[in-house]
Amino acid sequence: MRNYAKYAGDPRQITARFASKCHTCGKPIKKGESIIYWPNGKHAGHLTCDEADYRNSLASFEDEERYNSQYF
Numbered sequence: 568m569r570n571y572a573k574y575a576g577d578p579r580q581i582t583a584r585f586a587s588k589c590h591t592c593g594k595p596i597k598k599g600e601s602i603i604y605w606p607n608g609k610h611a612g613h614l615t616c617d618e619a620d621y622r623n624s625l626a627s628f629e630d631e632e633r634y635n636s637q638y639f
């Protein structure tokens with residue numbers, strides 16, 4: 568049985584609406600920059616920092632089990 572509810576937390580690419588800090592590199596995110604937002608962790612990272620993880624996450628929709636096994 569799959570839990571589709573958690574897909575509401577899928578990461579997405581957005582434009583930063585305010586200055587914050589990248590959770591990956593720790594450097595500032597400026598307003599207006601393209602970022603990846605991760606609703607599950609309520610954090611964001613630069614597009615360049617998180618793009619690979621973002622793409623992996625999207626690809627994992629069809630193979631979530633294997634994706635998770637890379638992390639645990």
Ligand SMILES: [Zn+2]
Binds near residue numbers: 592594
């Ligand atoms: Zn970064």
